[in-house]
Amino acid sequence: MRTNTGKSFTFTGWHMLAIMVAFFGVIISVNVTMAYLASSSWSGLVVKNTYVASQQFNGKTAAIREMLATGIEGDLSVSASSIRYRLTLPGDQPVVADSVLAHFKRPVGTVQDFELQLTPAGDGLYVAERAIDSGSWIVEIQAVKDGKLVMHEAERITVSGEQQ
Template identity: 75%
Template structure:
């Protein structure tokens, strides 16, 4: 019987190449996965100029605080075939506005966005008959009376496909 001595392990250039390919392969795979998830699932708002939007933020926030201090309240209901918006002051006092406009925006993309003028139906209720596609929407509503903004709010809603 011949006893064969075990050859000690020698780390070669091929081993180093395998380690580097595995290491950088994992990093590249993770980066591509994250990039895909970021572009396919992002649901933030898009503004034309982020710098200008950031400069206007504090002024808009203060105007909304003053508006909400009046106690004004809007209730939005959206179904596939129409839009209903009820605008009231404390004590369920209806708000009569000269114009109420709802701007529907998809969270990502602009090709399905639309603006809808709501018509008064009495007692602070404003309606519109329009087909609204199923899915997620950001609805920005502006109500004006005598040229002054009395309500400006945004809702993120989901319209069911039924």
């Protein structure tokens, strides 16, 4: 008869400590990674009521698709002291709108948000003069002609340089 003289495995407190450190180490590293990715990739949007905004999303998306099907395009140019916006149809035909409103929003927070009515400068160009703080902005532009929204777009921009 043979007897097993090898030492059998004994689970000790050190083994339990190693398992717990590995388990919580994985959880903490995943949380830190997710927090970093969340804060570095998208800053989010500020809305008054997230439920209402989610209910209106599909309707707004369909309206924007309908607008873009017309071929209308907007070209936004922002400096530290002025805003220029040009509306054109295919073939560089200018679009004459009754009013063009630009809403400047910070990606997070509402303290510095402001609206600005752009004035026509001819040939589909709309301009405004205003000192704009440097940094990231979301510019939402709405153009209305004959009481109908002909263009609605939002663009994320970065303004750099000093104010003049």
